[in-house]
Amino acid sequence: MEKTWHRSLPLALSGGRGTLGTMETITPKEFRSSPGVEQWRAGRNGAVVEYRTGDFATGARLFAAITDLAQAADHHPDVDIRYPSLRVRLFTHSAHGLTRKDVALAQQISKAAGTLGIEAETRPQQRVMIAVATPDASRIMPFWKAATGYDALSEIELVDPAGRGPLIWMQSVDRPIGGRMHIDVVVPRESVEERVAAALAAGGVMADDSHAPNWWTLADADGHKLDITPARA
Structure with a gap:
């Protein structure tokens, strides 16, 4: 159980959907319930996954694959490469929230990491x-x-x-x-x-x-x- 203040948020913020222009946002729960994104953690400020690459070169290969996917989708995540790991954050800035575009790209990134034999960090991160x-x-x-x-x-x-x-x-x-x-x-x-x-x-x-x-x-x-x-x- 997290701090109880989360429960006091208005329904429109904590449990409902919102729209901005033509882009419909989804809740973190809806993101997490989508198939193929089991490795991702989703919250109010985006969806995140961290991969255990083990070395910088492996991280660079995964980053190259993510770059190709992002360019094809015209949807660009935040990527942080360190020597032993690579962290990806998805968030649709134009909608101020998570959208189905984030789900689709997360699914593709997870598949690409699997193809490269790179495993996700399964322990919850601070x-x-x-x-x-x-x-x-x-x-x-x-x-x-x-x-x-x-x-x-x-x-x-x-x-x-x-x-x-x-x-x-x-x-x-x-x-x-x-x-x-x-x-x-x-x-x-x-x-x-x-x-x-x-x-x-x-x-x-x-x-x-x-x-x-x-x-x-x-x-x-x-x-x-x-x-x-x-x-x-």
Whole structure:
């Protein structure tokens, strides 16, 4: 189970479809339920897969195959090549969400990787989100959008147009929290308690464990807070 604030999103944002022009968006769940994309992880800011290439040359061969597929589809993913791995992120920028174009290209990329004998990383990967607590998202969203240069993904979410930075979302609260904000760190479920223990051993303090095991709120020596939460199954 992920942090319960996900459940409070309006239906149009969390469970329904949206349209922008002629491009219809799909939900992360609809993406994940499509055949041939079992290796991919999908969320509000795109679908991601990471391949264990083992060396840079193998990654380059996979990148070349992805390039050909992307050019043919006129749909271009974000690709990050490191020495032992290659990471792909799909997101339809013109629709501000996932679409069937992403599903089709993901299926083709998975097939190409299989042909090259390259396996996907099956362990859930860490991701970081920034949560800004506010009683009125519409009042502060313009500031955060302008200050960060991020694009609006929804009425409460901002996404890095380059696909590199963490998702920023406006967390609804009943009253202001003194201008303080926190960072959400989502880690594989089997590693979450180890991560909490490591943070405490490094000088952190437990600010609130009343929501555990859904999430733990920790603080550093200066009082800056951070939530560590397990990834959903």
